Amino acid sequence: MTESQVARPANPRRRQARGERRIQQLLDAAASVFCRTGYTSASTNAIAREAGVSPGTLYQFFPNKEAIAVELGDRLTQQMRDTHGVAFTDKNAALPLGEMLDVVLDPLIEFNCANPVFLTLICSSDTPGAVAEEHAALHAALQTRVEELIGTYVPELAPERRTRIATMAFALFKAGLELILSHEGEDREAYITEVKNCLYGYLAPVIGTEAASARH
Amino acid sequence: MTESQVARPANPRRRQARGERRIQQLLDAAASVFCRTGYTSASTNAIAREAGVSPGTLYQFFPNKEAIAVELGDRLTQQMRDTHGVAFTDKNAALPLGEMLDVVLDPLIEFNCANPVFLTLICSSDTPGAVAEEHAALHAALQTRVEELIGTYVPELAPERRTRIATMAFALFKAGLELILSHEGEDREAYITEVKNCLYGYLAPVIGTEAASARH
DNA sequence: GAGAAATGCGAGCGGTCGCTCGTGTTTGCC
DNA sequence: GGCAAACACGAGCGACCGCTCGCATTTCTC
Known part of the structure; x- marks a missing residue:
């Protein structure tokens, strides 16, 4: 060459x-x-x-309109990886569920509040062609992380159910993010708590152990 | 005249x-x-x-493109009211949470599976003008129902928190509906269970009684 | 059966949008 | 200072979209 x-x-x-x-x-x-x-x-x-x-x-x-969205998406995902990237699955697998949610979600929420266009690009259904592929790839990557994370807590879980739980938790978080982004100040903080409560209530019975009574 | x-x-x-x-x-x-x-x-x-x-x-x-969507939305909401309308807040206030979720959600899920365009029209963010108003009105109506329903379970709940919980539960259900609609057969049934689990895990600690072993 | 109204057609109008192109201006390099 | 490349402009091209209009056909009414 x-x-x-x-x-x-x-x-x-x-x-x-x-x-x-x-x-x-x-x-x-x-x-x-x-x-x-x-x-x-x-x-x-x-x-x-x-x-x-x-x-x-x-x-x-x-070169065209699509390239703008793709470049924007690339820079945002890169920035997300740089800022709070690997902290997703690293050492927090050992944490109790409540703390793990804080550690994992807080950076994600903060990033999305600082860059609201990210959610628009990634979750909006009116993004055709290459932008949609970008979205699908990132979506799959994030969801795989969630699956792995669940796997570290409940290795004996059936793979199909684990996939479903990760999908559900991810969809729940995306919906919650939209609520969070559409509020400000105290309201936003309250909705952040609400989203965490929601994920906790959903995942605690799955994770099992006796975490259900360990909520502080 | x-x-x-x-x-x-x-x-x-x-x-x-x-x-x-x-x-x-x-x-x-x-x-x-x-x-x-x-x-x-x-x-x-x-x-x-x-x-x-x-x-x-x-x-x-x-008369124009908007009128098509509005008429479609009108017929769908009317059909929804006719088919499973008032069963939303009527007598199920006394039911245990799990059964209440079944009674309330099953008809809604069934209707949305039969009319997938409903969710597209009501939840998609690319519906300008009059269609968006239609959406906002129906959204508000449904959410008020959810609030009332929560109120019958926990009358002492602070109004702001009750609103937040209803908003969160509603957003969660919408996100779950999209998951349900994007699957078929056994997968769909499994996701229905998952959505109900999710709502149950979120609402049980709020509803309190002895549904959850601990909270707070 | 005749007239009126409702239904049906499809070329095309006005407008917007993504994008181009010819031309002029600024910048980096020797 | 001079030259080529990068940058900047904005009128406008082709395509598409919402919608119209003149006209043909079907149906209702008497």
Whole structure:
């Protein structure tokens, strides 16, 4: 292969600092517009306007509308991994259920509150094509983590049931996240508690042991 | 006013049996297309094509695209009320939590399995204008029912917390419904059980009595 | 059977959207 | 300073969508 001279085949164009700044502006604008109207209803002209540039400038940096959402999704997932990534299944398998939920959920909730567009991109059903694949991949990855986590608590659980429980817990958390994001201040805190209570009540009987009476 | 001769101002046009049949065809086609692509992405031409009529014929019976979704929603809510309507808060307030969940949820689940477009219309976030208002109204009505139901079990509960619990339980059920609808056969039954388990685990400590061995 | 009303058709209008292109401006490099 | 590349612009193209309109056909009513 003649890779010796090709530095990065994925980045065929040499960007200036101004270009990188524009890209960030455009992604921020896209996040804002996606949050307000969803992916399909968001027009590229609106994104460009929100970023303060012309439509032509937008297409200087992104080949099409889909690429904007994909890049946004990539950066967000990368950021999520960087910030609170591996803390998902690492050492918290030994924790009691209540504490484990705090350790696992708090970073996820915090991240989603700081980046509400993430939930919009990942959970909205109006994201066609490549964006939907991105969503499906991340969804599968996260759910596998949940499954593994459950497996460490109840290894004897039938695989099908474990999958179902992970799916249910994940769906429950997503629904709860939307409630959390749609409130602020004290209300938000209260809903966070509510979501945790809900997951606790669901998982405690599954995890078994005598955790049901160990809630502090 | 010259209303003496106007029989029904809401139905200014005299429909033939053929027209009523066409309306039903169009609504069925719309339900199918809405389920496949969501409201905004569903084109009126596609609905007409699915119903086997021309675009012009569609607009003989509906003033615009929104009216199709509104009429569909109206008929579905009416059908829901007719079939399993008042059984929601009536006599089941005295039942133990587990049985109450069966009595309340089973008809709702059955209805949504038979009419999957209902969840699409009511929960999808890409329904603008009048359809969204319809959704908000029904959502509020159902949630009020849930609140009342919780109130009969735990009258001493603080109103804000009762609202939060009803909101959470309702969101949980909607998320569960999507899981249920996306599976069939045994899987579907298993997810129904899972959703009920989830709601039970969440509500049992709230309802209190001796349902849960401990809380707080 | 005749007239009126309801039903049915489909080309196409106005508008929006994703995206392009020709052209002008700024920046990095020698 | 000069030149090529990156950046920026915005009018506008093609496609699609919601919806209309003129006209043909079927059905109801008498």
